[in-house]
């Protein structure tokens with residue numbers, strides 16, 4: 021990938037027709053390194069947020085050795101790139117053949133599940149393996165998060181108690197509990213409440229638990245959102261972990277996706293037409309701007325013009341993507357210079373997570389140019405320099 025100093029440099033030198041993913045490996049390393057130093061346990065990168073090779077390499081360089089993989093393609097990708105990595109297959113509903121291949125071809129031993137049916141499937145698909153680490157996915161509140169994952173996965177109450185006991189009886193290796201508080205979780209206490217659900221389920225089941233996995237959901241500084249400092253999340257989780265009814269050797273895990281990569285990519289889209297207050301871009305809902313469309317987030321933007329200045333006066337525009345589909349529209353008004361025109365570019369910041377990863381080829385679009393840039397797009401969550409004494413909380 022070619023290297024540039026800034027977004028205006030990129031468009032001035034390339035004047036591209038295709039959308040550009042302006043990537044910042046230094047931002048991935050900063051976030052990953054921060055998590056590795058400050059989370060009181062093991063950090064598993066949730067690969068789905070961005071599986072690009074440059075992201076994976078930056079993770080590895082920053083010291084990440086554990087990966088949350090959620091499909092056989094992700095298993096294969098990480099295994100081929102980092103044969104010594106620990107892979108945890110954290111999708112609670114897996115294809116039977118994918119489980120078999122993950123276990124026998126790629127050495128995966130960690131599987132998550134939220135039903136008796138999946139437990140039976142995992143046992144059959146691994147030929148009743150004796151060395152499985154089973155992670156029971158609990159259903160917890162997602163009310164503090166911007167994107168709820170509640171409802172689709174997770175088990176609770178008496179059923180969770182029965183599943184924990186059943187899983188304990190079939191594995192000689194570790195038994196864990198995992199959950200997901202929802203993505204872009206704005207309140208650190210959501211993790212504490214979820215750990216309370218885990219705590220009472222463990223007490224009711226009366227089983228030995230070897231791993232507590234607090235999942236993903238850690239937030240980033242999107243426009244109009246101000247999460248608590250990341251150190252608060254680390255602290256409340258570490259403190260709550262100390263009170264869990266688990267053994268001295270119990271491990272603590274997390275699976276951040278968004279927070280590890282969001283800051284690391286800007287999407288730079290070209291203006292194809294301006295018609296009154298409608299702007300048509302070469303990128304949109306089916307491309308890199310999925311979250312801007314479907315989650316309704318107002319991403320931070322910057323207007324870029326190759327030659328000359330634009331008006332200081334701004335007005336609200338509706339922004340449309342390149343496909344012929346009517347829903348290909350960004351779900352917010354964007355304030356941009358009143359004289360914005362064809363050939364200008366708009367930089368959308370903080371799209372390293374669920375950006376390039378969501379691109380489809382619908383309607384013949386979906387290709388990007390990938391470059392590296394060494395600037396910083398936005399206020400980072402990871403500028404807190406003081407380590408929050410991982411060892412003070414770390415049990416193992």
Ligand SMILES: Cc1ncc(COP(=O)(O)O)c(C=O)c1O
Nearest residue numbers: 066203236237238275276277278
């Ligand atoms: C099991 C699991 N872990 C981790 C993540 C990552 O979540 P986030 O990107 O909110 O950190 C996801 C996201 O869907 C998930 O399903």
